[in-house]
Amino acid sequence: MSWTRSxxxxxxxxxxxxxxxxxxxxxxxxxxxxxxxxxxxxxxxFLDRVAGTLAQDRPVLPAPHQVVAEIWKTTAxxxxxxxxxxVYHGWITLSATLLGFVFxxxxxxxxxxxxxxxxxxxxxxxPWVIASxxxxxxxxxxxxxxxxxxxxxKGLIPxxxxxxxxxxxxxxxxxxxxxxxxDRIQLDLMxxxxxxxxxxxxxxxxxxxxxxxxxxxxxxxxxxLVGAIVGEMPTGAVAGLGARLLAGSYxxxxxxxxxALFAAAALAAALVALIGxxxxxxxxxxxxxx
Amino acid sequence: xxxxxxxTPAAAPRSVIEARDLCLTFATNDGPVxxxxxxxxxxxxxxxxxxxxxxxxxKTTFLRVIADLERPTSGTITVNGxxxxxxxxxxxxxxxxxxxxxxxxRTIAGNIRLPIEIMGFSKPEQEKRIDRVLRLxxxxxxxxxxxxxxxxxxxxxxxxxxxxxxDADLLLMDEPFGALDEIVRDHLNEQLLKLWxxxxxxxxxxxxxxxxxxxxxxxxxVMSPRPGRIVDVIESPLPLERPLDIRESPEFLAVAHRVRxxxxxxxxxx
Numbered sequence: 392m393s394w395t396r397s398x399x400x401x402x403x404x405x406x407x408x409x410x411x412x413x414x415x416x417x418x419x420x421x422x423x424x425x426x427x428x429x430x431x432x433x434x435x436x437f438l439d440r441v442a443g444t445l446a447q448d449r450p451v452l453p454a455p456h457q458v459v460a461e462i463w464k465t466t467a468x469x470x471x472x473x474x475x476x477x478v479y480h481g482w483i484t485l486s487a488t489l490l491g492f493v494f495x496x497x498x499x500x501x502x503x504x505x506x507x508x509x510x511x512x513x514x515x516x517x518p519w520v521i522a523s524x525x526x527x528x529x530x531x532x533x534x535x536x537x538x539x540x541x542x543x544x545k546g547l548i549p550x551x552x553x554x555x556x557x558x559x560x561x562x563x564x565x566x567x568x569x570x571x572x573x574d575r576i577q578l579d580l581m582x583x584x585x586x587x588x589x590x591x592x593x594x595x596x597x598x599x600x601x602x603x604x605x606x607x608x609x610x611x612x613x614x615x616l617v618g619a620i621v622g623e624m625p626t627g628a629v630a631g632l633g634a635r636l637l638a639g640s641y642x643x644x645x646x647x648x649x650x651a652l653f654a655a656a657a658l659a660a661a662l663v664a665l666i667g668x669x670x671x672x673x674x675x676x677x678x679x680x681x
Numbered sequence: 682x683x684x685x686x687x688x689t690p691a692a693a694p695r696s697v698i699e700a701r702d703l704c705l706t707f708a709t710n711d712g713p714v715x716x717x718x719x720x721x722x723x724x725x726x727x728x729x730x731x732x733x734x735x736x737x738x739x740k741t742t743f744l745r746v747i748a749d750l751e752r753p754t755s756g757t758i759t760v761n762g763x764x765x766x767x768x769x770x771x772x773x774x775x776x777x778x779x780x781x782x783x784x785x786x787r788t789i790a791g792n793i794r795l796p797i798e799i800m801g802f803s804k805p806e807q808e809k810r811i812d813r814v815l816r817l818x819x820x821x822x823x824x825x826x827x828x829x830x831x832x833x834x835x836x837x838x839x840x841x842x843x844x845x846x847x848d849a850d851l852l853l854m855d856e857p858f859g860a861l862d863e864i865v866r867d868h869l870n871e872q873l874l875k876l877w878x879x880x881x882x883x884x885x886x887x888x889x890x891x892x893x894x895x896x897x898x899x900x901x902x903v904m905s906p907r908p909g910r911i912v913d914v915i916e917s918p919l920p921l922e923r924p925l926d927i928r929e930s931p932e933f934l935a936v937a938h939r940v941r942x943x944x945x946x947x948x949x950x951x
């Protein structure tokens with residue numbers, strides 16, 4: 392009952408998006424069809440022209456079924472070790488994403504703990520944390536790749552570091568808020584029991600920050616994926632979803648670009664859903680559930 | 682009852698809290714605020730002392746000074762003959778705030794365990810104490826529940842149990858029933874009196890309800906604001922055994938009248 396009720400609006404929106412997409416594909420790809428017909432000096436019936444717009448090799452906007460076919464071709468019909476496999480490229484990106492996410496989460500937590508416990512760190516580190524995110528990652532990523540390459544680091548680590556750079560930020564902000572979430576009374580109580588700083592941290596601040604942590608981790612995971620994709624672009628487009636995007640745009644393979652985009656979106660959705668599930672299970676087991 | 686025997690002059694109960702010329706001034710952006718001014722007070726063992734007065738009269742501040750949550754600007758105060766800080770480290774008191782402040786991620790038993798866990802009691806000892814204080818506040822059987830599964834009154838009882846778990850002789854309560862409705866409040870007042878008589882603890886109780894103060898206390902300290910000071914200390918003539926309908930008796934009304942007079946005299950309406 393509740394399933395169908397929540398499914399109906401979702402399906403309606405999806406149907407609307409698909410409809411708009413098909414209409415746009417027809418409209419955007421039509422000029423090329425018209426050119427082709429004019430060049431060949433033939434007259435093509437309108438309906439045939441419309442059918443043509445949805446079956447071009449390098450359309451301006453590929454139709455949904457073309458993207459689906461491309462995804463099918465590059466996942467199910469390829470060995471996953473093949474360089475033509477989207478699964479292979481997806482895994483390359485995912486491994487950098489996960490490593491960067493772990494780094495970013497650890498760094499974010501460490502910084503948050505420092506910021507909450509030291510006024511000096513609060514005043515000195517926090518502005519830099521915020522400033523770090525105002526630099527466009529597209530400008531920064533090539534420099535990180537080049538510098539790390541010069542010291543002999545290539546492949547996974549440089550990409551993971553770019554992911555780290557993007558993903559530590561939401562963790563810092565969320566954890567600082569979470570670690571500061573216990574109110575005055577709860578801190579006063581700890582003091583009346585003469586609790587040590589360590590006890591106050593592990594028994595009060597840390598558990599109190601858990602809901603904030605999971606909210607931050609969702610954002611961090613998505614940011615981490617963006618970081619990994621951006622990190623794959625300046626490496627000469629060897630492997631990964633970023634490389635597929637770049638190669639696709641070099642050669643006008645719009646269908647390939649869209650397929651890679653959808654793969655990235657699916658990856659991000661899966662990561663966020665997984666963290667959401669882990670968060671729900673953890674919070675329910677901790678007793679936050681209501 | 683042994684309490685009745687202790688109350689006779691022959692027993693001469695020792696003093697738990699002694700405050701002399703206690704002053705506390707907060708520096709704020711609007712200039713200094715005199716939260717406490719020349720407060721002299723002795724609280725004897727087994728006393729149930731209520732502090733009553735309008736907001737800003739320093740009643741909560743005085744309780745916080747006893748608990749070493751605020752430092753006095755001048756004057757002296759001892760708790761069990763020690764400084765408040767020494768007394769805090771010796772776990773001399775349990776503190777109950779207006780909000781129950783239970784940890785949502787801990788069960789009721791887990792919340793009560795918190796202070797005794799911090800203080801390093803052994804596991805079996807913890808269990809024994811949790812059982813005992815849960816019975817004391819009549820919450821036996823609720824140990825495995827989470828705070829949100831309990832009513833506000835039950836949550837506050839759990840927070841009292843938490844304050845009782847480590848055997849402090851002194852219980853400091855800052856408007857513990859202030860956020861509850863009157864029916865629950867009556868019930869909890871009755872329960873608290875019973876608990877006080879069976880445990881023989883010394884209780885400092887902040888309230889702004891005149892009936893509550895008169896019903897509960899052996900002594901009522903009437904305070905007034907700007908600067909926060911004591912205007913009257915009333916020894917209650919009421920018997921220790923107090924059914925709820927004692928509040929209709931002439932003695933009760935006489936005490937309540939004197940408290941009201943004290944509040945009116947001390948309150949400056951400027």
